[in-house]
């Protein structure tokens with residue numbers, strides 16, 4: 001979603017602002033803009049589309065100035081064009097905004113009635129007009145900012161620049177994240193620590209209801225009544241990582257191939273590689289004492305949670321209630337303080353997941369966060385944080401975060417089983433042994449299947465629809481396969497429980513819709529093969545993703561058979577993720593889509 005940066009600098013800022021925007025590109029956007037103050041005058045450049053277009057504008061017509069703000073916009077109100085791109089200027093006030101101003105139509109009507117003329121279709125412009133009104137009424141920028149913040153409602157992060165106060169930026173947060181970066185004689189604003197990584201690793205995260213006044217000498221943080229509040233300064237982990245593609249064509253490809261390494265790193269936090277035991281005390285949640293688990297998340301993170309449900313129920317005999325966060329938050333489900341809740345989120349900022357977390361917290365549940373960004377809002381609002389340690393995930397389509405989420409959930413489920421006495425010490429050792437072996441198997445699989453997945457992707461790209469089937473943990477994986485394919489190649493795909501085939505989707509089967517069957521040779525295998533028979537009998541074309549034992553046991557004709565090593569059920573969903581990721585990736589590359597930033601998608605979904 002939208003990205004915000006700001007610099008109160010001692011040297012020209014335009015190039016650095018664009019550089020910081022580039023580091024926010026992964027969030028998804030469709031236009032961009034930058035504004036600076038130079039010799040007491042504000043000016044801006046904006047462009048539809050990619051940052052390259054904005055850079056061309058700046059090259060042709062540079063923007064001097066040592067204070068500035070910049071923005072990547074993911075359109076909500078108004079089409080993605082230059083007029084709607086931020087910063088919005090009204091009478092010496094410049095505003096960039098991430099989120100939604102919920103009472104914007106009411107404010108817009110009120111401002112129009114006062115004779116104000118709007119130049120864009122955005123909700124953001126009301127903020128600029130309100131501020132301009134208050135400055136015209138004689139308020140100083142700080143008073144104008146506080147008054148405006150008491151008028152607008154909704155979810156927003158804002159950065160504001162006043163022409164009559166160069167050398168100061170104002171910012172506010174109510175929902176989407178915003179951080180202040182502390183430099184030497186220079187200060188920064190950014191949507192996340194990744195954006196600010198080249199400038200500083202000293203970060204103060206604003207919390208909801210904070211208004212920051214940022215100058216060369218530091219930041220003062222106020223609540224909306226104007227009372228000063230203290231927020232801690234932290235050292236960010238984001239600077240430890242270099243955000244580049246290395247030798248890969250896309251971040252997604254790099255992130256797929258990074259998985260053996262990052263999973264190994266993640267696992268070392270949860271299990272002992274030598275003794276094959278789960279690290280004791282790794283969890284602030286006592287899974288031994290809870291009566292049940294509620295899990296909520298969105299998209300790929302939700303699908304990781306669904307696989308987690310199978311593990312917690314099987315290994316720890318812990319009942320799990322799970323739903324997508326956009327439903328969970330409004331279902332008003334009865335919850336008990338004897339339950340614990342887990343929220344899974346790569347970014348740690350997803351609005352619906354955060355709202356579900358708050359619902360559970362208000363009901364007295366102990367809250368755990370399975371997150372990649374350890375400084376995120378979801379992490380900060382949780383009792384226990386379970387980092388997935390995947391490193392920054394830049395490709396919009398989640399790959400390494402998904403498998404690291406699974407590795408963490410598997411470790412937690414084993415730990416819960418030990419705590420609840422539902423698995424023996426021998427079982428624990430055996431299960432952890434499989435987890436420890438996993439990174440090596442992943443590296444091997446990635447090497448072996450790459451050429452086959454690449455050539456298969458050429459076939460897949462000829463079709464308009466694809467069906468994925470699986471049973472047990474392969475069912476959520478089927479949904480993840482379909483999600484991955486549709487989001488980056490734009491081919492329509494659905495994931496179904498194989499047993500549901502004859503309850504409807506079988507009507508779609510013909511030679512024009514490949515059916516990808518995910519079936520390790522596990523306890524569900526024979527049943528899944530029966531479903532494959534039903535597909536074959538109707539002329540369906542099957543792509544069979546199985547293991548060596550499964551390939552040997554089935555004689556059905558297939559369009560392709562992808563053979564993986566035989567692995568234990570606990571690691572199968574992670575190993576079987578690899579072919580579905582590579583298939584989606586190569587299909588998208590072959591079709592020439594924007595793999596890392598697919599159309600209409602955002603990496604960090606900070607609005608409902």
Ligand code: F6R
Pocket residue numbers: 298299300301302344345346347348349350353396397398399483484487603604605
């Ligand atoms: C799909 C994908 C999304 C995210 C979802 C939740 O590849 O990445 O479905 O999983 O938007 O995002 P987080 O995990 O940041 O809460």
